Amino acid sequence: MNLLSRIEEERGRFLIWAPLFFGTGIGLYFVPLREPDIAMYTALAVLGLICAGIAWRWPWGIGPLARAVICVALGFGVAGARAHWVAGPVLDFRYYGPIEGRIIAMDRSQSDAVRLTLDQVRLNDVNPAKLPDRVRVSLHGDQGYLSPAIGQRIAMTGHISGPNGPVEPGGFDFQRMAWFRGIGAVGYTRSPALLLSPPTGELSLAVGQLRQKIANRVREVLPGESGAFAATITTGDRSSMERATMDALRGSNLAHLLAISGLHMGLLTGFVFQAMRVLMGLWPRLALNVPVKKLAAVTAIGAGVFYLALSGGAVATTRAFIMVTTMFVAILFDRRALTLRAVAMAAMIVLILTPEALVEPGFQMSFAATTALVAVFAWIRDHARDGANRRLPGWLRPVVTVVVSSAVAGLATAPIGAAHFNQVSHYGLVANLLSVPVMGAVIMPLAVLAALLAAVRLEAVALWLMDWPIRWILWVADTVSSLDGAIGKVPTPPGYILPLLAVTGVFFVLLRGRERWVVLLPTVVAFAGWATVERPAVLISSSGGLIGVMTSDGRALSKSRGEGFAARSWLENDGDAATQQIAFERPLFDGQKGYLEVELHDLSLMQLTGRGAETRLAEACARADLVVLAAWRDDPAPTGCTLLDRKVLAQSGAVAVHLGADGWVIEPSRPKDLSRLWTR
Structure with missing residues (x-):
């Protein structure tokens, strides 16, 4: 069978290949040293039109290749458009003096200090046209005069400057990340920050203020790190998580439990879907005359939209929302959702909206884990003999599922985590086996129950019940990460390693037949290049x-x-x-x-x-x-x-x-x- 014939076989599955080609175009945008000019974009547009003509005239054979080139060109163009769209002033000198602005986000810095992101910034003797749209400031020293809240207008005296580039050639480019997030200056203050005006009821900050209100209520009921953990998994607010706790979770490979992703979104929307079906089924006239299942699906999608907005719309949350929405939309049209297609749709939507996410660990780890899980469980389903799964006792099947899920997700994300964070958790599988069942069977259902009980102001009951399960997870994280040899340190790989591993991984998942094993050679080359990397003298x-x-x-x-x-x-x-x-x-x-x-x-x-x-x-x-x-x-x-x-x-x-x-x-x-x- 020749190459074009093999490509023709994949023509009907082009959707699941599209993110690979689109992402390749985005990646190519970030490679050149100089910003692409209008001539480059014009050439890509002409190439895209030529390929569109080829794909229309010869949809078979060379047609899929032409569509792949179109996706690459579109990815390049979308990344460039996004980079220009988010353009804003960047402070081009070191500034020391009064800083005034409105708090729009809160988190913690590497030094474990509270860090505020401000907009509507004012600086002394700085041209308003050159003021950054956003400034990020870490609060050091005695800050007893301010309890930060979203929407407050504050003032301080601090040091800020434009974001710096990599700390070594080829290193993490904070300057680029700040550009896409609209941050034009970063710095710190050791002087007390002061409140100028309390939060207002502006619609643009309503979701952020609601998120902080819920997080504060959770921490009020559950003080300490239990409350910080609960606030993180319910609202995405990590501003109260201590550095030591985050290090323990990362060292035990449990940091993914903090990401509002498939587990959280699936439990919430699934609970709403089933609850609505049961409630509407209790009214016979309604159940007999209205498509109850479809109404429940619409309600579940609405709950997912609210949770997505409340959590801040991180990549993992967006991916999970798109996938569960795809499932519920399939119910509306009486069709089954194809899981790999759902993953591909989620990837395309995320990359179109935020193409810069491609080079960030959140996107890479989220989609690597999801794609691997979908592929492995689809393989198990397709190759298991009829009735083979019945040989396992009913109580053992969930245990096997957790073991397989943890192992597959861990293996899929290990190279990415090692490349970005320079460490490998040797006992991560053990930590996940001890924690994931508690998270899925106890903590998340109680979180959903707390949200429902909040309507009658009884959420404290469910939150109180979450305390000991969360303490268990934190104990597991601290114990596992403290074991001798629990964390292995690895050097940063050369720049080509992760792209090569990502492409070979996608080909291995999507190809069918013996040709998928061809990717083993470039995979070995990638790991050999990583193992022999030489750091600068x-x-x-x-x-x-x-x-x-x-x-x-x-x-x-x-x-x-x-x-x-x-x-x-x-x-x-x-x-x-x-x-x-x-x-x-x-x-x-x-x-x-x-x-x-x-x-x-x-x-x-x-x-x-x-x-x-x-x-x-x-x-x-x-x-x-x-x-x-x-x-x-x-x-x-x-x-x-x-x-x-x-x-x-x-x-x-x-x-x-x-x-x-x-x-x-x-x-x-x-x-x-x-x-x-x-x-x-």
């Missing part, structure tokens, strides 16, 4: 104040405090569990504070920091091959001196130094020809 922060040098014991850092985000990111990307203090204590740097020297193979590096650092530049240049100066210098570097000062680093961003047979090479995070919408 030297990393230098964008300020020049922090240097990390790889040693046989791990990366040694030039200082024990300061620039903690960069230090933590470097160590995590190395697959190193050490803290910044431990990395600082690794013996490598010679000299005294402010004048450090490193000898690394054929490279001699010197770092100058603190007051008077520039006065020692000539001496440093005479002794070292590469000098890092943590100060701004307008004059050119001395002859023959390779100098990285703050002026140079402001243009290049953080840099990596690679050592090779031909000498050492400096790799910038921001190449000279980089020019994207989100770069400054």
